[in-house]
Amino acid sequence: MSIHPSILECRSVGKVYSAQVRGAGTLGILRGFVRRQVREHVALANIDLAVAPGEIVGLIGANGAGKTTLVKCLTGIIPASSGRCELFGHDAFALTRADKRRLSLVMGQRSQLWWDIPAIDSFRLLREIYQVDAARFERRVREQAERLDVTDRLQVQLRQLSLGERMKMEIIGAFLHDPEVVFLDEPTIGLDLLSQETIRTFLREVNRERRTTVILTSHDMADIEETCDRLVILEAGRILFDGDLVGLRRRFVGRRAVEVHLEANSRPWSAELDGELERFGAVLVREAPRALTFEVDAEHCQPFIQHLFDLFQVRDLAVERQPLENLIREIFRTGELVEAS
Amino acid sequence: MSANAFVQHLRIAGQYARIGVIRKSQFRVEFWSQVVMDCCWYASHVAVFEVLYAHVDDIAGWNREQFRVLLGFLFVSDAFMMVWLGQMWRFWRDLKDGKLDSFRVRPGATLFLYGFQQFSVEGCVNMAVAMTYLAYGIGRACEHVTLGLVLVTLIAVAVSWWVRTILVTFYGLVDLWLLGSDAGQFVNEAIHAVADRPADVFGARVRTFLLYILPVGALTQVPAGMVLGRYTPLGAVVAVGWLGMLGVGMFAAWNRGFRRYESAMG
Amino acid sequence: MSRARALAASLPEELHLLPYVAAYEWRKATAFRAGFVLNALLRGVPRPVVMTLVYLAMFRSTGAAEIRGYTFVDLVHFLVWTAAIQKCIPDWRSLDLAEQIFDGYVTKYLVMPVSYFTLLWGRFLQFTAVQLLAAAAFWCAGALVLHSWWPQPVSAVALAQAATLLALGTGCYLLTYFILNCLAFWLDVVWSLLNMFMFVAAFMSGMLVPVALMPRAVRGVLEVTFPYWTVNAPVELLLGRLGPADFRFGLAVLATSFVALHGLAFVTWRRGLRRYAGVGT
Known part of the structure; x- marks a missing residue:
């Protein structure tokens, strides 16, 4: 919590826009002219924010x-x-x-x-x-x-x-x-x-x-x-x-992102390999034709990487602390409302 | 508005004028085509009423000479619109497109910052043409041109500009209330249809309404009446004072109407 | 020759598209209901209302029964027909091509497998259909309320003749606006040119004051222009002041103008596209 007084503050702010909805077909157009159908779009709901x-x-x-x-x-x-x-x-x-x-x-x-x-x-x-x-x-x-x-x-x-x-x-x-x-x-x-x-x-x-x-x-x-x-x-x-x-x-400090680039002759990723991930608590977060990104706990990172070499023909590999983009994707994926820190 | 704010707005107007000159120095065709356009508009009005006065000597108590004074004020107020308020022609569209956002966050009157931003140099040429026509009309209608008449004329010109601003604010208000309806354009058409004829063609109640409530007729008939001696000095002061208050009320209504501005959804 | 053949081959497809374009334009036009009602139904009404009072003041002033063969009632009828006809005439806002050229939005039409002229005539079709209905509604409402005062066409033939002239004339107006809009390929601004045309055409067409009240020399000039045959002449046909010979002459003037303007529109569009940079604000 900030000790400074807020310079801007939102308290339970909501904003609703009204948008006109048109019916289908010619009849819908004419009907819409006589009797408008309006749909409300909630752009903001219950926003609390202090800066x-x-x-x-x-x-x-x-x-x-x-x-x-x-x-x-x-x-x-x-x-x-x-x-x-x-x-x-x-x-x-x-x-x-x-x-x-x-x-x-x-x-x-x-x-x-x-x-x-x-x-x-x-x-x-x-x-x-x-x-x-x-x-x-x-x-x-x-x-x-x-x-x-x-x-x-x-x-x-x-x-x-x-x-x-x-x-x-x-x-x-x-x-x-x-x-x-x-x-x-x-x-x-x-x-x-x-x-x-x-x-x-x-x-x-x-x-x-x-x-x-x-x-x-x-x-x-x-x-x-x-x-x-x-x-x-x-x-x-x-x-x-x-x-x-x-x-x-800090919430994700113990996690690592492992990005693997595969050789052209390597086996591709397939669903049957899911079991291989479970052993290390790893998650596939991004899949491209010749590149895979996994998330794994730091303590399992080393054995997991060794196992990746067994599974694929690896051309290149990079390990990073969790990039912000992945963290946000994770928040969106879980839809979890996170407490303010 | 405090004196400081008034001076600030004058200085902003000065900068708008400067920007207008810089812009127009780059677009010469635009300059001349707008000058000619307004001259065509003046010519069409003059032609219509010269045709009508070819058949009669008097329309609703206005003879040909007096009518020229009335038309002169119409042209002068229109030229004011062209010089300073040209952006208001686009108000309905800018409203729909949410282009008023930046004016909303600036420390100044939103209506002023938005409406006066498009200073037109060619409008100044048109103003000179309009003033010349007005001077010609007054010269023909009044036997003696005295210093007093010149002063009254200057006040009357200011009144026609003020009323023009009120009316422009009014059809901006219509657009704000009927958001995105393009209704302001129709209101503008209606205003012009009424303003370029003497309000005396209407019955007494409608005339009073058009002169002092929705002051479309006041755009021309009040200033022309002042110059032609149709008002007593006290009557003129009361009319001008009333129109002043009406304007202040209209601007306040416009500011309230701004609550309906939705910007563009985003 | 091959281009003409290609155009002819694509014609059925373009005609098939026309109603869809018209429906699209209708949706755009009615997106804002209040604006549509005001602009489609009431547009062009305030001026005739005020002019009626001006004519009344003129007749009161002179005490005469008629002015150049027009009684007060004739002039009111003239204004009523003018108001109805004016509704069917496109104005400069019927076409926003110049802005699309300035803003670089024309690009989207250039990559469509349809001629821009199909879109243009689709819009014209939609506009005319709606405005004809608006004009008819205006006339019917007046006839119901002011039965004995309201003008009737002198004959069905006169009505057909007036409608023919009006249809061709509105096409001429649209093409003129199109050509002026196309000047945006060369100029930085065209709205003043569009307004200029509107002011001049309003006078020439008799919308502001009947051409019959104008000096003889002016009338002589106006009688060979399309604005006159689009508004003033159809009104006079409906009032029974012009006959079949006048109609044939007017038809010739309008047909010639239409062909010439269409050719000019086509050339302006093609040449303009060569200058089109496809960028804007």
Whole structure:
């Protein structure tokens, strides 16, 4: 439990969308026009969440799990259908202008800068909106552009920048006014590895230097592993896991992932080999045509590997501590609601 | 709104104007085609009423000269829409597409930040054309052009801009309430059908409604009436004060209506 | 020659697709019920209502029984027919091709085994079918409420002639919007061109004021354009002010315009596609 007061808090938050459903066939279309069938879709259900200042929280989940909806409720874009969302101690949907100066939002799939003009001109507009004084503005732009390696691209029309450069500009814009809380909705989507790494480093540095609270949604586990202290896993609008990454790893500390690459002439995996796994308490977690990944307790790892050499023609083999991706897959697989650590 | 917030919004408007100029310097065809488009719109209105006045001297108490003043205010308020409020034409679609998210989290009036973002340089040219037509109309309708008349005209122009903003807010509100219905477009058509004729063609009750409740008629008839001396000074002050309050109420209603904004599901 | 043969061979398939495209467009159009009701049923009604009052004020002002051969009742009938006909005419929002070109969405049509023109005419079919119903509903509602005031077609022949001109004319409108939309392949913006056409065409067609009230020289020019024969002339046929000879002339003007516009649309589309980059925002 955090000793700090929360900078944002959700109490039993729910969000329900109404979606129109069309009947089948021509008659269904006409009937639907006269009498609409509406189906309610629960995007969020009973969400309880508290985030302390300076935390970096990773929000993950499958498509439609409710990540973006939660971010929209927390930033006051849309009201929650039930419960209460608070940011800076105020109702998130009724934030004052002073509150809004303390937050920022970056949406990976939707540019917030002006498409037809150079980014620097958009920044000047943001400067007026957030009332940043001129000297601080110039310094911030220069520093951040240097960190993100886009200094020479500031004067280029946004439409003429690459996806990675555009996202870096979005991030500069988001951090111009030195916000206390930044929400990033899939900021690395579609970016190359180098750009992703630059952005992650930037987020870590800003968090360390200014204690900026960061809420990050992503499908990329590397974003979460390299950036976040805390992980929140959403599924079907519920929180499936909320805790720190160290705690999550500790739950699986005694497990190892064994990845085996097979020679072309090796026997393939088949169901009759299940019995061979049971002897070691191992589980097959991923199967590809010439590659298998198993999970096994650390104490059985060595004999299990020896046995694998007996079973298959092994071309290559790697042993790792359980990667985060597997841990999350395990949580999703069991559907287990994990206590916050 | 505090003085500080007002100044902040003025500065933001300045930046929007700057961005508009930068954008338009890159798209010359767009510049000229929009200028010509609005001139076509002005021409079609002038042509219709020149045709009608070729057959009569008076329509609902407005002679040809007075009618030009009324049309002049229609053009001036429309040019204001083109200069500052062009983004509102796309409101219904942006609403459906959930494109108001970023404006919602900014520290400013959402309606202002969204609605005023598309400053149009070509609209300024159209404003010059509209102002010229209005000046021509006033010159023909009024015997003596005095300093007082110029001042009243300037106030009347501000009134027509203010009423235009109220009406644009109103059809944004319709879109918010009938979310994604595209109903604002129909309301816009209805507003234009009424605004480019004198409200005096309607019966007394409808006229009062159109001038002071849903102030479509006030877009043209109130400012034209002020310039043509159809209002007493006190009457003009009361009308302007009422329209001012009506606008504030409309903006408040718009902010409440925003609770219906669903963004895009995600 | 081989291209013409290929086109002819694919025609049955394209015709078979047409009703499906129309059904798809119907679903899109009715996705938002309030918008559909307002735009399909009430679109084009406010202006005639207001103009009725303007004409009333004009007649009160002059005290005359008629203006250029039109009594007040004639003008009201003119407005009623204009409102009904206007419902059947596509407007610039009937086609969002320019935006699809800007946004790079045309790509999806290019990889479909169907001509884009089939999609275009499918949309036209859906629009016309729905709007014809809307126009009929409007006319029936008026006839029920304002029986003696409401205009009736002078004859079944006149009705058929007006419908023929309207069908060809609406096709001309759609093709013009299509051509203007296609300019998006070359220009950064076309909405102002579309609006420009709409303003000019509204005046030329008699939607704003009957062409008969305009000066003789203007009328002479307008009588060789398709907007006039799409709106004003069908209304005058229904009112019994034009006869069979006028109909034949109008038919010729519209048929010529339709063929010329179709050719131009085809050429603009083909040339535009060569410039299409398939990318957008």
